Amino acid sequence: MSKNIVVVYHSGYGHTRRVAEAVARGAQAALLPIDEHGNLPAAGWDAIAEARAVIFGSPTYLANVSWQFKRFIDASSAVWAKQGWKNKLAAGFTNSAGINGDKLMTLQTLVAMAQQHGMLWAGTGMMPSNVKASGREDLNYLASFTGLMTATPADAGVDEMHPGDLRTAEAFGARIANIVHTQLSAQEDTCLTC
Amino acid sequence: MSKNIVVVYHSGYGHTRRVAEAVARGAQAALLPIDEHGNLPAAGWDAIAEARAVIFGSPTYLANVSWQFKRFIDASSAVWAKQGWKNKLAAGFTNSAGINGDKLMTLQTLVAMAQQHGMLWAGTGMMPSNVKASGREDLNYLASFTGLMTATPADAGVDEMHPGDLRTAEAFGARIANIVHTQLSAQEDTCLTC
Amino acid sequence: MSKNIVVVYHSGYGHTRRVAEAVARGAQAALLPIDEHGNLPAAGWDAIAEARAVIFGSPTYLANVSWQFKRFIDASSAVWAKQGWKNKLAAGFTNSAGINGDKLMTLQTLVAMAQQHGMLWAGTGMMPSNVKASGREDLNYLASFTGLMTATPADAGVDEMHPGDLRTAEAFGARIANIVHTQLSAQEDTCLTC
Amino acid sequence: MSKNIVVVYHSGYGHTRRVAEAVARGAQAALLPIDEHGNLPAAGWDAIAEARAVIFGSPTYLANVSWQFKRFIDASSAVWAKQGWKNKLAAGFTNSAGINGDKLMTLQTLVAMAQQHGMLWAGTGMMPSNVKASGREDLNYLASFTGLMTATPADAGVDEMHPGDLRTAEAFGARIANIVHTQLSAQEDTCLTC
Numbered sequence: 001m002s003k004n005i006v007v008v009y010h011s012g013y014g015h016t017r018r019v020a021e022a023v024a025r026g027a028q029a030a031l032l033p034i035d036e037h038g039n040l041p042a043a044g045w046d047a048i049a050e051a052r053a054v055i056f057g058s059p060t061y062l063a064n065v066s067w068q069f070k071r072f073i074d075a076s077s078a079v080w081a082k083q084g085w086k087n088k089l090a091a092g093f094t095n096s097a098g099i100n101g102d103k104l105m106t107l108q109t110l111v112a113m114a115q116q117h118g119m120l121w122a123g124t125g126m127m128p129s130n131v132k133a134s135g136r137e138d139l140n141y142l143a144s145f146t147g148l149m150t151a152t153p154a155d156a157g158v159d160e161m162h163p164g165d166l167r168t169a170e171a172f173g174a175r176i177a178n179i180v181h182t183q184l185s186a187q188e189d190t191c192l193t194c
Numbered sequence: 195m196s197k198n199i200v201v202v203y204h205s206g207y208g209h210t211r212r213v214a215e216a217v218a219r220g221a222q223a224a225l226l227p228i229d230e231h232g233n234l235p236a237a238g239w240d241a242i243a244e245a246r247a248v249i250f251g252s253p254t255y256l257a258n259v260s261w262q263f264k265r266f267i268d269a270s271s272a273v274w275a276k277q278g279w280k281n282k283l284a285a286g287f288t289n290s291a292g293i294n295g296d297k298l299m300t301l302q303t304l305v306a307m308a309q310q311h312g313m314l315w316a317g318t319g320m321m322p323s324n325v326k327a328s329g330r331e332d333l334n335y336l337a338s339f340t341g342l343m344t345a346t347p348a349d350a351g352v353d354e355m356h357p358g359d360l361r362t363a364e365a366f367g368a369r370i371a372n373i374v375h376t377q378l379s380a381q382e383d384t385c386l387t388c
Numbered sequence: 389m390s391k392n393i394v395v396v397y398h399s400g401y402g403h404t405r406r407v408a409e410a411v412a413r414g415a416q417a418a419l420l421p422i423d424e425h426g427n428l429p430a431a432g433w434d435a436i437a438e439a440r441a442v443i444f445g446s447p448t449y450l451a452n453v454s455w456q457f458k459r460f461i462d463a464s465s466a467v468w469a470k471q472g473w474k475n476k477l478a479a480g481f482t483n484s485a486g487i488n489g490d491k492l493m494t495l496q497t498l499v500a501m502a503q504q505h506g507m508l509w510a511g512t513g514m515m516p517s518n519v520k521a522s523g524r525e526d527l528n529y530l531a532s533f534t535g536l537m538t539a540t541p542a543d544a545g546v547d548e549m550h551p552g553d554l555r556t557a558e559a560f561g562a563r564i565a566n567i568v569h570t571q572l573s574a575q576e577d578t579c580l581t582c
Numbered sequence: 583m584s585k586n587i588v589v590v591y592h593s594g595y596g597h598t599r600r601v602a603e604a605v606a607r608g609a610q611a612a613l614l615p616i617d618e619h620g621n622l623p624a625a626g627w628d629a630i631a632e633a634r635a636v637i638f639g640s641p642t643y644l645a646n647v648s649w650q651f652k653r654f655i656d657a658s659s660a661v662w663a664k665q666g667w668k669n670k671l672a673a674g675f676t677n678s679a680g681i682n683g684d685k686l687m688t689l690q691t692l693v694a695m696a697q698q699h700g701m702l703w704a705g706t707g708m709m710p711s712n713v714k715a716s717g718r719e720d721l722n723y724l725a726s727f728t729g730l731m732t733a734t735p736a737d738a739g740v741d742e743m744h745p746g747d748l749r750t751a752e753a754f755g756a757r758i759a760n761i762v763h764t765q766l767s768a769q770e771d772t773c774l775t776c
Contacts, residue, residue, distance in 0.1 A: 038649060061655075061656050061659065062655050062656060062658065062659055062662065062695050062698055063533070063655075063691065063694035063695050063697075063698055064646065064647075064652065064655070064691050064694070064695070065646075065652070066652075066656065067620060067649050067650075067652040067653035067655070067656050068649075070646065070647070070648075070649040070652040071649035073643075073644050073645075073646070073649070074643050074644060074648065074649050076644065077643065077644055080644060083319075083321065086319060087319070087373065087377055089314075097516070097518040097519075097531075098516040098518040098530075098531025099487055099488070099516075099518070099529060099530050099531050100487070100488055100491070100492065100530050100531045100532050100537060101516060101518070101531040102492060102532075102533060102534070102694050102698065103488070104488065104490060104492040104493065105492065105690065105691065105694050108302060108687065108690070109645065109646050109687065109691070111305060111315070111340065112339070112340060112645035112646070112684050112687050113644050113645050113646070115315075115317035115318075115339040115340040115645075116339045116644055116645055116684065118317070118318075118319035118339075120283075120314050120315065120316050120373070120377070121305070121309075121314065121315040121316075122314050122315075123309035123312070124309075124312075125277075125280060125281070125312035127277070128485070128486040128487075128489060130485040130486040130487070130489070130539075130541055130542050131485075131541050131542050131543045132541040132543050132544055132548070134541065141487060142486075142487050142488050143485075143486025143487045143488045143489040144488050144490075145306070145309040145310045145312075145451070145490060146305065146306060146309040146490070149488060151518075153518055153519050153520040153522065154518050154519050155519045155520050156520055160520070179281065179314070182379060183281055183314070183378060183379050184377060184378065184379065185376060185377050185378065185379070232455060255461075255462050255465065256461050256462060256464065256465055256468060256501050256504055257461075257497065257500035257501050257503075257504055257727070258452065258453075258458065258461070258497050258500070258501070259452075259458070260458075260462065261426060261455050261456075261458040261459035261461070261462045262455075264452065264453070264454075264455040264458040265455035267449075267450050267451075267452070267455070268449050268450060268454065268455050270450065271449065271450055274450060291710070291712040291713075291725075292710040292712040292724075292725025293681055293682070293710075293712070293723060293724050293725045294681070294682055294685070294686065294724050294725045294726050294731060295710060295712070295725040296500050296504065296686060296726075296727060296728070297682070298682065298684060298686040298687065299496065299497065299500050299686065302493065302496070303451065303452050303493065303497070306451035306452070306490050306493050307450050307451050307452070309451075310450055310451055310490065322679070322680040322681075322683060324679040324680040324681070324683070324733075324735055324736050325679075325735050325736050325737045326735040326737050326738055326742070328735065335681060336680075336681050336682050337679075337680025337681050337682045337683040338682050338684075339645070339684060340684070343682060345712075347712055347713050347714040347716065348712050348713050349713045349714050350714055354714070471707075471709065474707060475707070475761065475765055477702075496690060499693060499703070499728065500727070500728060503703075503705035503706075503727040503728040504727045506705070506706075506707035506727075508671075508702050508703065508704050508761070508765070509693070509697075509702065509703040509704075510702050510703075511697035511700065512697075512700075513665075513668060513669075513700035514700075515665070533694070533697040533698045533700075534693065534694060534697040567669065567702070570767060571669055571702070571766060571767050572765060572766065572767065573764060573765050573766065573767070
C-alpha cells in the first residue's frame with residue numbers, strides 16, 4: 001500500500017543533483033544517485049521496487065541522457081524482462097546549459113524507456129510563463145510539458161543556478177506527489193497480462 | 195465519478211476506423227470519429243470532457259498524424275487554455291502501410307500533445323513477440339510500447355487487415371480499461387494549480 | 389544546374405512569416421506561403437521541384453506543426469510516391485510563444501518528413517549562446533541545432549519579435565545557402581534506385 | 583580532398599557488427615568498432631576526422647543507443663566544442679529484437695547528435711516494401727527512412743540474421759557512398775562561422 005516516491009538521477013557536475021534535491025523536496029521523495037560509473041547500489045534498486053512513483057533525472061549531454069544514466073537504463077533490462085515496474089508512475093527532468101539544447105530529446109528517451117517498462121507517465125502539468133512580462137524567475141519559464149527542464153549557463157557554478165528553475169523543480173515534485181495521492185490507487189496492479 | 199473511456203480518431207480509408215473499433219471493444223469505450231475536414235462534433239467534445247480516459251488514434255501519413263487529426267489537436271487549444279483535460283488518462287494508436295513507417299513519431303506527437311494538456315499517459319504494457327517462433331498473428335508482434343501500432347499493406351482493403359493486429363488492438367483497449375479501473379481514482383483532480 | 393533555394397512556410401498570425409522573411413533574406417531564397425486552408429498554389433509546387441534546397445517553416449501549435457502545414461505535408465505524398473524531391477537539401481524552422489514549448493518536436497516532424505522524401509538535412513550549424521553573459525539578443529540564444537527556433541511571447545505583436553531571433557534567422561538562411569554553394573553538387577541525382 | 587567513409591559502431595552480441603559489415607561493404611567504408619567499455623581507440627577518432635562521411639551504428643537497448651555508444655557520443659564533446667565534424671555527412675543504423683522496438687528513437691538520437699555537430703544527415707532514400715506481396719526478404723521491408731533498421735529475433739544467433747536485412751544494409755551503404763560521390767563537394771567547409 002506504499003505511496004513512496006523516489007528520484008533516480010545522475011549528475012555530472014552537481015547541477016542536476018541540485019535540481020533532484022528540489023524535486024525531491026517537493027515530492028517528499030528519497031534521492032537515489034547513480035554514480036560516475038553508471039551504477040546504482042542494490043539498495044537503490046530495492047527502493048525503486050517498493051516505490052509507487054519514480055522520477056528520473058539526467059543532464060542532457062549532446063542531445064540525450066548521460067552515458068551513466070543510459071547504463072542505468074540498460075541495467076534495468078533485468079527488471080524489464082519481468083515487467084517489475086509495471087503500472088508505477090514515471091516522470092522525468094533534465095538540465096543543460098542551453099535554453100533548449102535538445103532537452104526534449106532526453107525527456108522523450110525517458111518516456112520511451114518508461115513505456116517499455118509499462119509505466120504510466122506524468123509531465124509538469126504547468127502552464128508556461130510565455131508572455132512579455134514573463135521572466136526567468138517565473139514558474140515554467142522554460143515552457144516544458146513532458147517533464148521538467150532547467151537551464152544553467154555553461155560557466156555557472158552549482159550555487160549560481162536560476163532560483164526560478166529550482167522553484168519550478170520543487171513545484172514539479174509537488175505535482176507528482178499530488179498525482180500519486182489524488183489520482184492513483186495505492187498499489188500498482190501486479191497482473192502481468194493485464 | 196465517471197470512469198468513461200472514449201476513443202477519438204480519424205480514419206482516411208477505414209483501416210484506422212477498424213482498429214478504433216477493436217480498441218473500443220476492448221476498452222468498452224465510445225467511438226468519436228473526426229470527419230474528413232478535421233472536425234469533431236460538439237457532442238464529441240462534451241464526451242471527452244466527461245471521460246476519465248481518452249484514447250487518440252490517427253493514421254500515420256508521411257511520418258505523423260493526418261492533417262485532419264492535427265486540426266483536431268489545434269482546435270483543442272481552447273480546452274488547453276483552461277487545462278480542461280488535466281489528469282485524465284491518455285493513450286494512443288496508429289496504423290500505416292509500412293511495418294515501421296515512422297509510426298513512433300505519431301505516437302510521440304500524441305504523447306507531447308497529451309502532456310501539454312496535463313494528461314497522464316499509458317502505453318501498451320505488452321511484451322513484444324520478438325523470438326524466432328513469433329509471427330504476424332501474435333500479440334504485439336509490431337513490438338510497440340508507447341502506444342498501439344498496426345500495419346496494413348498499402349494494397350490491402352479494410353477486410354484484409356491482420357487479425358493479430360486487431361487482437362492486439364482489443365487487448366490494448368482492455369489494458370487501458372484495466373488501468374482506469376485498478377490504478378486510477380474515480381475522478382481527475384480539477385485543481386489547476388496542483 | 390539550379391542552386392535555387394525556396395522557403396515553404398505557413399504562418400497563422402504573421403510571426404512565422406517574419407521569421408520566414410529573415411531566413412529568405414539570408415538564403416537569397418524565394419518565399420512560398422501555404423494559405424490558411426493548408427494549400428500551396430501550383431506555382432509553389434513547381435518552384436520546389438526546381439529548387440536545390442527547401443527550407444520548411446511552421447509555427448508550433450500544441451507540440452507540432454500547424455494543421456495547415458501538415459496538410460501540405462500530406463499533399464506531398466504524390467511527390468513522395470515518385471521520390472521527386474530526392475537528394476534535395478532540406479532544413480526547417482519554427483516559432484512559438486514558449487521558450488521551449490516542444491519546438492523540437494516540430495523540427496523532428498520536418499526531419500522525418502524530409503527523410504521519407506529522401507532529402508538531405510542540414511541544421512543550424514551554430515554554437516549556442518549559453519554562458520552567463522549570453523542574452524536574448526545573441527545568436528542562437530535558444531540553443532537549437534536540428535533547425536531554427538524562435539520564440540515570441542503570446543501577447544507580442546509581429547513588430548515586437550526579438551531582434552536576436554531575427555538575426556539568428558538570417559544567419560541560418562545564410563548557413564543553408566553556404567552549404568548549397570560550397571558543399572553540394574549543382575544538381576541532385578535523379579537516379580531513383582541509387 | 584578525401585571522400586573517405588567510416589562506420590563507427592558498437593555491437594553487444596555481434597548482430598550490429600554484422601550489419602555494420604554489410605553497410606561498410608556497400609559504402610566501401612572502414613569499420614571503427616567501439617569497445618565494450620564505450621571507448622574508441624585514438625586511431626578511430628583520427629579516421630573520423632579525415633572522413634567525408636560518418637555512418638553511426640548502435641543496437642537499440644530499451645528504446646535508445648547502448649550506453650557504450652552514448653559514452654562515445656559524450657566523448658565527442660571535445661570535438662563538438664571545436665565543431666570538428668562540421669559539414670561532414672552523417673547517417674545511422676540500428677538493430678534490435680522487435681520489429682519496431684522504438685528503433686526510431688535511436689535514429690532520432692543519432693540525428694540530434696549529428697545536428698549538434700553541424701553535420702548533414704542522409705537517410706535510407708529507399709521506398710518501403712509495404713504491399714501484400716512484400717516479405718522479409720525484400721529491400722527496406724522494415725520501412726525505415728531516417729536511417730537503416732534491422733530486426734533480429736531475441737533468440738537468433740549472429741548467423742541467423744535475415745538476409746533481406748543484410749541486403750538492405752548493403753544497399754544503404756551504397757546509397758551513402760552515392761551521395762558522397764554525386765551530391766557532395768570533395769571537402770567539407772572548415773569555416774566555423776559559415
